[in-house]
Structure formats: structure tokens, C-alpha cells
Amino acid sequence: MIDHATVVIVGGGINGCALAYELSKRDIDVAVIERSILAGGATGRCGAGMRQQWSTRENIGLAMKSVSIFEELPEELQADVGLRQGGYLVVVHDEEGMAQAERNVELQRSLGLDVELLAPGEICDVVPILDVEGMEAIGATFCPSDGHADPFKTTYAYAEAAKRQGANLYRFTEVQDVLTDHGEVTGVRTDRGDIAAEYVVNAAGAWSKQIAAMADVKLPNVPTKKEILVTERMARVFEAMVISFKDGIYFSQQEEGQVLGGIPPPEKVTGYDDTATLGFLEHMSRTLIRYAPVLRHVRVLRQWTGYYDVTPDARPILGDVDGPHGFLQCNGFSGHGFMLAPIVARVLAQRIAGETPDADISGLRYDRFTEEDFEREQSVVG
Amino acid sequence: MTIIICRCEDVTREDIIREIENGCRTLDELKHRLRLGMGPCQGRTCLMLAARILAQKTGQSVDELQWQTTRPLIVPVSLGTLGGERDD
Numbered sequence: 387m388i389d390h391a392t393v394v395i396v397g398g399g400i401n402g403c404a405l406a407y408e409l410s411k412r413d414i415d416v417a418v419i420e421r422s423i424l425a426g427g428a429t430g431r432c433g434a435g436m437r438q439q440w441s442t443r444e445n446i447g448l449a450m451k452s453v454s455i456f457e458e459l460p461e462e463l464q465a466d467v468g469l470r471q472g473g474y475l476v477v478v479h480d481e482e483g484m485a486q487a488e489r490n491v492e493l494q495r496s497l498g499l500d501v502e503l504l505a506p507g508e509i510c511d512v513v514p515i516l517d518v519e520g521m522e523a524i525g526a527t528f529c530p531s532d533g534h535a536d537p538f539k540t541t542y543a544y545a546e547a548a549k550r551q552g553a554n555l556y557r558f559t560e561v562q563d564v565l566t567d568h569g570e571v572t573g574v575r576t577d578r579g580d581i582a583a584e585y586v587v588n589a590a591g592a593w594s595k596q597i598a599a600m601a602d603v604k605l606p607n608v609p610t611k612k613e614i615l616v617t618e619r620m621a622r623v624f625e626a627m628v629i630s631f632k633d634g635i636y637f638s639q640q641e642e643g644q645v646l647g648g649i650p651p652p653e654k655v656t657g658y659d660d661t662a663t664l665g666f667l668e669h670m671s672r673t674l675i676r677y678a679p680v681l682r683h684v685r686v687l688r689q690w691t692g693y694y695d696v697t698p699d700a701r702p703i704l705g706d707v708d709g710p711h712g713f714l715q716c717n718g719f720s721g722h723g724f725m726l727a728p729i730v731a732r733v734l735a736q737r738i739a740g741e742t743p744d745a746d747i748s749g750l751r752y753d754r755f756t757e758e759d760f761e762r763e764q765s766v767v768g
Numbered sequence: 769m770t771i772i773i774c775r776c777e778d779v780t781r782e783d784i785i786r787e788i789e790n791g792c793r794t795l796d797e798l799k800h801r802l803r804l805g806m807g808p809c810q811g812r813t814c815l816m817l818a819a820r821i822l823a824q825k826t827g828q829s830v831d832e833l834q835w836q837t838t839r840p841l842i843v844p845v846s847l848g849t850l851g852g853e854r855d856d
Contacts, residue, residue: 423797424797430800642803662839662840668851668852671847671848674847675851675853682846682851682853683846684846685808686844687808687810688806688810688839688840689840690837
């Protein structure tokens, strides 16, 4: 193992690997330390979606830029990332939801996003298998350029491209301490030795809070258990990801033909409980066939769990902290880490390289939680 | 000769060996790279075969390998049945 790098990234998920790519592209010496395997945490367990329909200006802007990068990734990384832009259909159930949807669409359109409000009669033009009455839908919003990508293919595509540019990726290596000296980060201690570094980036997903604590930085992030299931493959019957903020459900038909989806478990569970439950399986199945009755005949193959790394406003924590200089955060994605990774990695690399950033992330600094008012993202599922 | 290891996802012995040569050291990595064991049989047919290849190629015994997490369901069940509908 090397004993020095300009930047050490803790965590080999999508964000760690994408950042390693963006840094090595700028000839910055970078090492990724992953205690398990690449995409072994939330990345490899996620719903794979890529959505631009958000309620806050910042998230919409970031997501739009992220989708633009996703569109260029196959060429840029010289690899298939399983990109599929079948749109996101957001089901609206009541007047309150419609008011929020109208506000969202107005804001999204003002930022240049192609998104529309659908009447109940138009919903099945987009996703023919949906039951408008069963969903209790009074409308929907639809953005055709939303979609999904393959989290494994995308993570490995970034990792392989980073390695070709000289990045070092170490799996099965655990960070045991973040080393500091007089208010400066000096490196990390791992179970395979120390690595000196000028920057340490905390991209450890649901374990970011522990990594931050090693540098005496207290993050408000709460690991929150999420459950998900996948069915057998079938011929393509729908293109869009279907979601509902009210029911919390999301589901899509993935590249190979399987239906993948989740819904919040009946009771919120925080901490590191990764037990898959029958309660989720029943609740998800019941809701899914209420939304799309024809799916009742499709068989579930597998269910699993993962964690959202949830912040008080459901938005990520990015960049510098009021702690050791050079200790940067890239966590707290609250369920949206995969879809935001391309733009987040680029902007953090630009921060480290001293370039003008492609997006303003100053509102996502960790110290925002000390202020009294912070804007909460409303459009969260799963 | 092409030898199919994972029948559900059409993964061959050559695919597995290629990924091991590319750095895969665990069954989970083979799963993530190749969809090995992600089909209807959930690895019941292929996993032992893949484990043997991985062990041989990486100089480990099968017992030393990091095994995949076994996840429910034991057998595929329809959404209708799980959602509480009667089979008719």
C-alpha cells in the first residue's frame, strides 16, 4: 500500500469512486480506502433512480447537471453504465399534493426542466399498467429525461477509469483513525498502515458519522433502514419509474426486465438493523398490485435492506467543515447519493483543485444546521 | 468449449475467470459484475460451482471465501400471493 496521497477518500461507493475519477482526471494523486468491496453499501442496494423532480432549487439544479453528466458517461468512461431515460412519473393523490406538485413544476420549469402536469386520463398514456382509481390519483407529474442507471456498472466504470488515470483503490482495508495536527488533516490510519494526505474526504455513506467522529466532527446524520425487493424478469411493459411522495412507494422495470421497488417499512427503524422483514414484503406487494394490478402474477425473487444516511433536511453535507482544514464531507445523501454522484464528485474535485465549481454547493455546508431556518427537501420516497 | 455456470443469467466459466483476473475476490463481486446468482434460482445451482472456481483461482479453500448474504425468499412467490390475494 502507498504511504502518501494528496487526497484520501474514505468509502468505495459511487461517490468515492466518482470523486477518485474526477481527481485523477486532474492529475491529483488519490487513494480510495474501502473496508469491504466497491458498491458494497447503499450504492449496490439502491433503487438506481435518477430524478430531477425536486422541490428545492438547489436539488433541481444539481440533479439536472448530474443527468447531463450521466448522459455523457458512456463516452467519457468508455463503458456501459446501463443508462435508461424512461422518465419519472410522480403520482399526486390529493389537493395538498397537487398544490406542492404545481409549485414544484413551476420551479422546475423556471430552471429549464422539461416536466409536465398530467390529468388522471393521461397517466396510462405514460405507464399503461397503472390503475388510476386503485392509486387514488388525481393527477401526476412527468419528466421524460429522468430515469435510471445501473449502480454496479456505473461504480465500476468510474473505478476502472480512475485506475487507468493512476488512482489507487484499496478494498478490504479499514480506516481506523483520521489523523490531524494543529487543525489540519494529515492523513488516515488503516489496518494496513498509515497514509499521509492533505485532504481526507468522508464518503462513507451510513458510516460517515463514525468517520467524522474520528476527527472530532459531529455529524447529525442518522442511518435509516430501507427495504427493497426485485421480481423475476419479464418482457418490457413500462418505461418510467413510478413514485408517490404520499405512499412513499417507488418502482421501475430495470434494464433486464425485472421490477425493482421499495416503500418505507410500516415503522421507521434507525441504527444498523439490516433484517429483511415479512412486514415490508406484504406492505410493498399489497401497494404495488394496487398501483399496477397486472403485476400480481409476477413473482418476487429477492428482498434486501440498506441504509439511507439521513440529514435533518434530507439534503447532503458537502465540502469543508468547521473542523480540521482539509477534512471534506461527501455524505448525508438521504437516499439520493447515486443520482447526485456525478455532479457532486465533479464539484468536490473542483473545490480541491481550486477551480471554479460547476454548481454552487455552499448551501450544503455542514454548518447550515447551526442556523435556525433551513429549507427541507419535500420530495423524498423510499 | 463454453461451460455455463449460472443458467438463469447466462454466465460462463470464462466470464467468471475473466472477472477474477480483473480483480474479483468475493462471490458478491462476481454477482455485481456478472449478475451471477441473481436469477430465479437465486444461486442454488451456480454458487457452489462459482465458489470452486474462485477458490481455485485465488488460492483459497472454499471455506475461506467470503460468502454471499443469503436473502429471502426461499422460492419465488407472486406479488398477488404476498399481497394477501387468494390463489384462484
